[in-house]
Amino acid sequence: MEFFQNLGASTRSSFTKLGRGSYFLVHLLAGISSVLVRPHLLLKQLHSVGVLSFLIISISGLFVGMVLGLQGFYILSRFGAEETLGVMVAASLVRELGPVVTALLFAGRAGSALTAEIGLMKATEQLSGMEMMAIDPIKRIISPRFLAGFLSMPLLAALFSCVGIIGGQLVGTGLLGVDDGAYWSQMQANLDFQGDIINGVIKSIVFGFVTSWIALFEGYDSIPTAEGVSRATTRTVVNSAFSILGLDFILTALMFGDN
Amino acid sequence: MDNHVPTQDSIVTVHNLTFSRGEKKIFDDISLEFERGKVTAIMGPSGTGKTTLLKLIGGQLFPDHGSIMVSGRNIHHLKHDDLYALRKRMGMLFQSGALLTDMSVFENVAYPLREHTQLPESMIRTLVLMKLEAVGLRGARNLMPNELSGGMARRVALARAIALDPMMILYDEPFTGQDPISMGALVHLIKALNTTLGLTSIIVSHDVHETAAIADYIYVLSEGKVIGQGTPKEIFDSPSLWVQQFMNGAADGPVHFHYPAKNYMEDLLHSEKPIFSRQRPPSDRTSKRKRYS
Numbered sequence: 389m390e391f392f393q394n395l396g397a398s399t400r401s402s403f404t405k406l407g408r409g410s411y412f413l414v415h416l417l418a419g420i421s422s423v424l425v426r427p428h429l430l431l432k433q434l435h436s437v438g439v440l441s442f443l444i445i446s447i448s449g450l451f452v453g454m455v456l457g458l459q460g461f462y463i464l465s466r467f468g469a470e471e472t473l474g475v476m477v478a479a480s481l482v483r484e485l486g487p488v489v490t491a492l493l494f495a496g497r498a499g500s501a502l503t504a505e506i507g508l509m510k511a512t513e514q515l516s517g518m519e520m521m522a523i524d525p526i527k528r529i530i531s532p533r534f535l536a537g538f539l540s541m542p543l544l545a546a547l548f549s550c551v552g553i554i555g556g557q558l559v560g561t562g563l564l565g566v567d568d569g570a571y572w573s574q575m576q577a578n579l580d581f582q583g584d585i586i587n588g589v590i591k592s593i594v595f596g597f598v599t600s601w602i603a604l605f606e607g608y609d610s611i612p613t614a615e616g617v618s619r620a621t622t623r624t625v626v627n628s629a630f631s632i633l634g635l636d637f638i639l640t641a642l643m644f645g646d647n
Numbered sequence: 648m649d650n651h652v653p654t655q656d657s658i659v660t661v662h663n664l665t666f667s668r669g670e671k672k673i674f675d676d677i678s679l680e681f682e683r684g685k686v687t688a689i690m691g692p693s694g695t696g697k698t699t700l701l702k703l704i705g706g707q708l709f710p711d712h713g714s715i716m717v718s719g720r721n722i723h724h725l726k727h728d729d730l731y732a733l734r735k736r737m738g739m740l741f742q743s744g745a746l747l748t749d750m751s752v753f754e755n756v757a758y759p760l761r762e763h764t765q766l767p768e769s770m771i772r773t774l775v776l777m778k779l780e781a782v783g784l785r786g787a788r789n790l791m792p793n794e795l796s797g798g799m800a801r802r803v804a805l806a807r808a809i810a811l812d813p814m815m816i817l818y819d820e821p822f823t824g825q826d827p828i829s830m831g832a833l834v835h836l837i838k839a840l841n842t843t844l845g846l847t848s849i850i851v852s853h854d855v856h857e858t859a860a861i862a863d864y865i866y867v868l869s870e871g872k873v874i875g876q877g878t879p880k881e882i883f884d885s886p887s888l889w890v891q892q893f894m895n896g897a898a899d900g901p902v903h904f905h906y907p908a909k910n911y912m913e914d915l916l917h918s919e920k921p922i923f924s925r926q927r928p929p930s931d932r933t934s935k936r937k938r939y940s
Contacts, residue, residue: 517745520705521759521807522734528762 409605419531429532437498438540449548453555461564473566474575477556482588486549488636491595495628499603503624506607507617534600541596587643599628658683658847664713675871686848688858691868697851701817706730738808738816744800746792752803753788759810778806798829815847822854
């Protein structure tokens with residue numbers, strides 16, 4: 389009986405939390421107009437959320453591209469199709485790995501930092517203090533961070549894919565002897581702008597939206613204690629990862645289902 | 648004891664307030680009056696909901712029953728914009744100071760001025776320096792909050808609270824954890840600001856002597872009720888055992904030292920569960936569910 393009670397309670401609390409999260413989302417989206425009036429708030433967050441993620445994204449992209457170059461070459465060479473290595477590396481990165489791995493890294497690096505920052509601001513009464521100064525913390529603190537995360541994600545995913553393609557080329561043409569011209573020309577000829585690149589960008593926009601929302605909401609909704617903030621940070625990474633991978637499946641099925 | 652006669656010159660009127668957290672009743676049908684231009688203190692043991700009362704007066708929490716009138720308006724019936732307009736006329740000093748940690752002392756005090764006024768930078772600078780001078784920290788304007796002591800942080804927060812020249816200030820435990828010098832400075836400052844700026848002050852505190860030294864009127868709360876009220880002298884002379892226990896700091900009395908529990912011997916002789924049991928007791932699970940719901 390207790391099992392059913394607990395099940396009911398946890399289901400109810402999940403739906404309550406979803407409701408709070410949705411209300412929070414509507415509020416933060418309404419606050420975006422005030423961010424546009426104060427662009428310095430956005431620029432500061434673009435720096436901390438986006439620019440400071442450059443290094444981890446670039447290095448990860450480089451290694452993922454290099455591994456793709458190695459794995460792709462071994463498989464393609466079995467069929468005598470090494471010349472198409474560029475297509476394989478680029479398509480894998482642009483369609484899947486670029487948006488997904490960038491979003492996962494973003495959740496781990498920037499998402500957790502956002503949750504911890506907002507959670508600690510709540511714990512130290514900074515958010516309450518702003519409310520009592522008649523300054524809406526959603527407009528001044530939350531919305532600029534959301535917008536920065538939302539705008540940064542597609543740019544970081546593009547960076548990841550570009551660096552990955554260079555990594556694949558370094559291994560493929562530099563190490564394994566694939567023809568340099570074939571690597572680039574096959575890529576140019578077979579990669580579709582609308583079908584591959586734009587769909588990849590759409591994915592990263594969706595992931596940016598969801599990851600930033602989760603990170604900020606978990607911070608804002610955290611229990612204002614050391615343990616509460618720590619749990620919220622963990623939930624940000626776990627829930628973001630689930631959401632990214634689940635949404636990736638749905639988006640892939642919708643975008644590439646006919647191919 | 649809730650028989651305080653409302654006066655015409657009240658800036659805040661709490662009328663038949665009831666507020667609960669979960670099943671625990673924090674306030675049980677209490678009524679309070681805060682007179683304009685006076686220092687009114689709310690005192691009581693820890694956990695009696697003193698800070699909660701300030702959040703209710705500031706409109707951050709909603710009562711279950713009753714009303715809170717601030718400057719003649721029911722704060723819980725105001726629209727968002729009206730509530731924020733009223734809050735511009737209220738300052739609040741949080742226990743932690745609640746300074747924004749990514750801004751210097753100067754920027755923290757300037758923040759409400761920048762947000763709510765269109766004043767030129769030169770005037771903002773002058774105003775900020777005047778407010779910092781009032782709390783004795785003009786020389787600390789370039790420090791960051793993490794470089795301040797607890798007492799200094801509270802004084803900066805006080806400068807920020809008076810930046811917009813409010814009609815009243817709510818103080819949440821202003822003396823807690825202060826060394827005697829900082830405490831003396833804060834006691835003097837609160838009284839001086841109240842007199843010179845014509846403010847109304849509401850102080851929540853359990854530091855009996857410091858608060859009584861500057862308060863014009865005191866309410867003593869315990870277990871959701873007003874157990875005593877009057878001028879500091881009346882409170883010290885109160886015949887109520889509850890009030891006497893609190894004012895004299897007696898460990899036991901009507902307010903028990905021990906949290907309610909079953910018989911001590913019985914508790915010692917009957918162990919319920921191994922100490923390192925992985926399973927939480929059922930009551931703990933229930934409270935966790937409630938906390939998240």
